[in-house]
Amino acid sequence: MIRDKGVTGPKGFTAAGVAAGIKPTGAPDLALVVNTGPLDSAAGVFTTNKVKAAPVLWSQQVIKERRLAAVVLNSGGANACTGPEGFQDTHATAEKVAEVLGRGAIEVAVCSTGLIGERLPMDAIRSGVDSAAKALDDTVEAGFNAATAVLTTDSRAKQSWEAHADGWSVGGFVKGAGMLAPNMATMLSVITTDAVVDGPALDAALRSATGRTFDRLDVDGGTSTNDTVLVLASGASGVTPTAEDFTALLTAVAGDLVKQLQGDAEGVTKEVSIVVRGAATEAEAVLVGRTVAEDNLVKTALYGSDPNWGRIAMALGRADAVIDQDKLGITINRAVLFSNGARAEDRSAADLSGREIEIVIDLNVGDGTATILTTDLSHEYVEENSAYSS
């Protein structure tokens, strides 16, 4: 995976990131990604939260055509819980982008991130779209500028790009601290490809890829009002990959973006992989992993570098899954601490002093397996999320 290229890695895309004046700090806050074709296939997945921001309601509508000319994204305001006026603002943003590109508003997706409940400064948005349109370029720098303009509490831009041997590639950027409720409440990602892929195939590949990547990162159990992952295909390589090849590369790039989300999550001091094996089904393996990932007593123990397998056993017992405590095993950083329902090695055998922690849970009731990525719960997390309104 190449992390210094993103949405402009694949051919047929231009991008820009500018400071539109939405953020009071004057930092970059508006990004534009444009598909220059020849194809304009697109697909998207959105938050499952019942409280959805205006840009999500808009983008869910326009994506139904499976075609997009462009995506406009802003940081500095989520445009969530803003009522009909907020939806008008999103519509006006799409209209403005359509106007400068000479396309239709229905071909423009909108993403927003920032504080919930505040209206966006539409004058700044409009002039920012003008500036971004002028700055559009197909360079690596232009892609990086777009990846930078969407950041909120993120400490760095997060990109990934990979080429296939057959001459097509997939690239993208992401912002946020998880599918899952970062401080500023949103995970946004735009992924591009120059492969020849039609809308329905793109949609199927995206759902498969996000199910194994974005949906398996769980920082704090939250799901924001604005979470969005979009994929755009330009077809500029002229190559039509097999569905299998395309899904595999899309999944790899999405997985690399998610790994970067985990590493940049708020207050993270431990990057934790929870591997669940032997579940009744893959879905139950996911459920068990997420239940452990969301348990504050497990997360605080990991922050303290404490291989507290008892808290893991307690946490997983809450999952709505087939669990037989007499068959259960728990391994932490390769030390088998609990096996077939009985204590095994002493907990001192597990060294948790490093940043990476691997927890393997053996349920021994079936063949279902899944890996969930999470983080610890640290003083830094509490500080970041209590000290500032966000």
Place this chain on the structure above:
Amino acid sequence: MIRDKGVTGPKGFTAAGVAAGIKPTGAPDLALVVNTGPLDSAAGVFTTNKVKAAPVLWSQQVIKERRLAAVVLNSGGANACTGPEGFQDTHATAEKVAEVLGRGAIEVAVCSTGLIGERLPMDAIRSGVDSAAKALDDTVEAGFNAATAVLTTDSRAKQSWEAHADGWSVGGFVKGAGMLAPNMATMLSVITTDAVVDGPALDAALRSATGRTFDRLDVDGGTSTNDTVLVLASGASGVTPTAEDFTALLTAVAGDLVKQLQGDAEGVTKEVSIVVRGAATEAEAVLVGRTVAEDNLVKTALYGSDPNWGRIAMALGRADAVIDQDKLGITINRAVLFSNGARAEDRSAADLSGREIEIVIDLNVGDGTATILTTDLSHEYVEENSAYSS
């Protein structure tokens, strides 16, 4: 509610609390509560966790007879994840109590709390039961000693007692920081009454009372391997209350015990009531309240005294309930910050500087209502749960 009387408040009960040497500190760690009759009705509710400690597996069996002579409780070890040997230890504890009381082991419930995964020191348990049997008394002090011997990270003994005008009463004690995963992993409560109530009626009353009290405290979403609430009826008052009267007083005493759990929860700096109104059903009101209570972004905002209604809106949108964001309202400490899906008063109108916080969520889709008690997520919580293995 009288908080300086507990299980020996009602007539027909003796109790004791002693230092048996289970805890290395030498603090009291073994409690005994004995029903001296004439009745011996009993009922219990237990953790829903699929990983259950040995004393839970034992007590769930013996409670099926709806009769108990005594309850023995220890702190200093949860006897969870200890396999068949751990179950043998629980059985031996019940046998020892039965022997000193001249009853059968099947009439003795066992409760344990402490670290998961460690065997209990059975010599200390056996000699502790002898000491406790000698110390049994029906005084207020004896009840307090029992309430004290079960404490782990609790800062104080938690008791409640209330008499009915007709000459019977209900009293009890509780330990822990919630139904819900305190540091030492357990909430235990023993409640007594001298009313004449048979086993099935006691069971029905207990399920009704815990459903509205213990089940509506949610400190951190956890449910331990050992959670147990037992109620014992001696009939010593000779008075048979109506089911309605008995359930009402039992619910009142249980509610007072739960309020004390909330106030003594680990790291608590805010005592938060989440009132959900206008849900499709009462069950959905509970679900919405619990989803908000478990959200770390809401809990850290409350720790920071930040009336962040946007995070509350985001959190409740995850609940599996009927939610219409255009009808939603959120009121914090009597300031209406969000109403019918639109911003209302400025957030500065909500003063969260005090210890008590009331959040009212109006869903406006039905008549279901429920109140969930929770706490904030503080530096103190992270410190207590990361600094020590427990």
